[in-house]
Amino acid sequence: MNEKSSDVLITGSGIIGMAALMILEKHAIKTSLLSLSKISKNKTPDPRFYAISPGVKKWLEENGVFNFISQESVTPINKIVVYSNQENTSLTFDAYDAGINELACIINHDDLEKAFINRISKITYHEIKTDNIESFKVEMDHINLVDAKGNKYQFKLVIGADGSNSWVRSQATIEVKNKKFNQTALVFNIKSSKAHQGCAYQKFMCDGILALLPIHTHDFSVVYSLNDNILDNYRSLDDEIFLLKLKKDLGEMFGDINLLTKREYYPLSMKINESLISDRVILIGDAAHQLHPLAGQGLNLGFRDVIEFDELLVSHKKYHHDLGLKQFLKKYNRHRKPDILSLSYLTDHLSRLFSTQSYFVDFLMNFGLNKINQNHLIKKILIEKAVR
């Protein structure tokens, strides 16, 4: 190995890539982090707010990430109300009834990213900044990499944390199924005349799904996943008319509302990888899975990939000398697949079910929501799954 080489290369310095770096450093594993040089300048604010599950929050606290996040920028959710397209049908999840402190907490993307940048600022790793890798070659006991400047590197393991269009995944020839939802998420913030009191809302409608995450006392981050066939009806509207349409879609319960930000657009699709591993390669975060944001679980799933990796490093110290060994990678693949597949298919089915314009399906869904709402045991089981 030359001096530029490390045991592990993480490709992608997003939130999940930085989380993996933090873990590898904790286990004293020599790591390099590869990021694109062109993205670091002129970055516009990311409007997304994430619902972070209590299990993931606890892990972030234990690993010192929350030390870099101010209390004011974290909003706990203590209640979630889900509506169907019939106003009188709803399902309520309550943290108090479930005997827990909160169902999730809301954090803005940029606040979380900044916390990770601070958290990793003190740790030692080798930074590679390049927009072009000339060659990626898997050998028997390492991977050879050559960048655009001709610099050569060797790694025992390459971790792909480079997002949903992962370059690492294509180099490792891992097959991926891509399903377009024919929906686009509109993301923006609103102010309501009524205080939210820590309640999040989700409304399933024929033309899309409205999710409202509580942020400041009267403000919500809205994710409106709209079917593409009606997207243009919304996109072309100026703010005033858009607000009138939104008020109609939301109904009366939010009182008077105002738009606080411009609308950002995210086309939605689901990606399922045939495998999470290949020779001396593993995938984590959106590189390993991409799903519908309706359950607010994409980033949580990515954190759980890193948590699993952390646990494997604790319980399998014998592999620390060579983390690219197949036996080790296979454990990661086997442990992570059930969580990833079940959530991907669940969110896919839910998005399809609620957008079905059939009287029969509609009737069953509304009936089902009311029945679940009356059944405390089912609600408790659903909450237990969501708070991991």
Ligand SMILES: Cc1cc2nc3c(=O)[nH]c(=O)nc-3n(C[C@H](O)[C@H](O)[C@H](O)COP(=O)(O)OP(=O)(O)OC[C@H]3O[C@@H](n4cnc5c(N)ncnc54)[C@H](O)[C@@H]3O)c2cc1C
């Ligand atoms: C509208 C919307 C709402 C959402 N809400 C939630 C929510 O409430 N809760 C939740 O858990 N999740 C949510 N998600 C999902 C969440 O945003 C993603 O799962 C998460 O951002 C993925 O993080 P990541 O670090 O894996 O990938 P990314 O954020 O995509 O980061 C990938 C990184 O890799 C870099 N990169 C790309 N290509 C290369 C390359 N060739 N070489 C080097 N680097 C490269 C990129 O520049 C980037 O820095 C939402 C998603 C959307 C669209």
